[in-house]
Structures are given as structure tokens and as C-alpha cells.
Amino acid sequence: MKSEPDVFSYDDLVKVKREGWDGVRNYQARNFMREMKKGDLVIFYHSNATPPGVAGVANIVKEAEPDPTQFDPSSKYFDPKSSPDDPRWDWVTLGPKKRLKFISLDELRAMPELKECRLLARGNRLSVMPLTEGEFTAIVAAGS
DNA sequence: GCCAACGTTGGC
DNA sequence: GCCAACGTTGGC
Numbered sequence: 001m002k003s004e005p006d007v008f009s010y011d012d013l014v015k016v017k018r019e020g021w022d023g024v025r026n027y028q029a030r031n032f033m034r035e036m037k038k039g040d041l042v043i044f045y046h047s048n049a050t051p052p053g054v055a056g057v058a059n060i061v062k063e064a065e066p067d068p069t070q071f072d073p074s075s076k077y078f079d080p081k082s083s084p085d086d087p088r089w090d091w092v093t094l095g096p097k098k099r100l101k102f103i104s105l106d107e108l109r110a111m112p113e114l115k116e117c118r119l120l121a122r123g124n125r126l127s128v129m130p131l132t133e134g135e136f137t138a139i140v141a142a143g144s
Numbered sequence: 145g146c147c148a149a150c151g152t153t154g155g156c
Numbered sequence: 157g158c159c160a161a162c163g164t165t166g167g168c
Contacts, residue, residue: 026163027163028163122160122161123160123161123162124161124162125161125162125163
């Protein structure tokens with residue numbers, strides 16, 4: 001899962017202990033969140049950063065449920081086409097699991113295990129996407 | 145249903 | 157700040 005560290009970093013997650021992952025407004029990303037189970041592990045990626053890269057491992061502490069910001073007119077994530085009767089967007093709640101030694105995007109690209117990794121695919125803009133077990137393990141090993 | 149215009153993402 | 161990629165919107 002990607003986050004812009006200026007907005008919400010891995011350190012912020014450690015600080016607040018748990019955080020609802022608000023603002024996902026892409027159906028594919030939403031559907032991936034819906035597949036997540038409590039206890040699932042998540043690679044926390046810092047996007048739009050200098051440098052971008054992986055900061056740590058998080059876990060799912062609460063499964064998908066409606067993202068309340070979609071109903072809040074004062075939120076930048078407000079969606080007037082969504083209603084509490086028929087919510088369109090979900091969030092999951094994350095907690096910190098394990099901080100990793102920062103792995104920059106350059107280092108990720110150099111890892112043979114990540115050759116096919118969706119995160120690194122050209123033009124990929126999804127903020128939530130699945131990793132294979134091998135990819136996950138390789139990233140954790142690189143940051144441990 | 146097509147597709148041009150537009151907005152957003154995210155690396156550089 | 158630039159720009160490629162690509163999802164969404166809206167006119168037809």
C-alpha cells in the first residue's frame with residue numbers, strides 16, 4: 001500500500017498505532033482491500049518522496065468497511081454519489097508491524113525477485129495492490 | 145458504446 | 157515543474 005509520507009508516513013502509523021486507510025477512490029484498489037483479512041501483512045511504501053521506497057510492514061487490524069470520509073462534505077474525499085445506504089468506498093484499518101531499514105525504489109528495482117512485481121510495473125498508479133509471497137518475503141529480507 | 149478531454153498519480 | 161500513464165467523465 002502506498003502513502004505519501006508528507007501526508008502519512010510509516011512513522012505516523014507507529015505514532016497513532018492504527019489508522020483507517022481513507023481516500024481510496026479507485027475500484028480496483030478498493031476491491032483488493034475487500035479481499036484483505038485481519039492479520040494480513042502489508043508492505044508500506046512511501047510514494048512521492050525523496051527517495052520513494054519501502055518503509056515498513058503493517059498489518060490489517062480491521063477488515064474493509066465503508067470509508068466515512070465519502071459521506072463528509074467537508075472532506076476532500078467526499079463523494080456526492082455515495083450514500084450510507086449504498087456506500088461506494090471502503091477502507092481497511094492498519095497497524096504497524098515491523099519497521100524496515102528503508103529500501104529505496106532503486107534498490108527495489110535491482111532485486112531479481114521483484115522483476116515481475118506489480119508495484120514496479122511501468123505506469124502503475126494503483127495505491128493498493130497484491131504482492132506474491134515471494135515478493136513480500138524478498139522485500140522484508142532486504143529491509144531486515 | 146465510443147472516444148476526446150480532463151484530472152490525478154508519481155517518478156524524475 | 158514536467159510529463160507519461162491511465163482512469164474517469166460526458167457529449168454524441
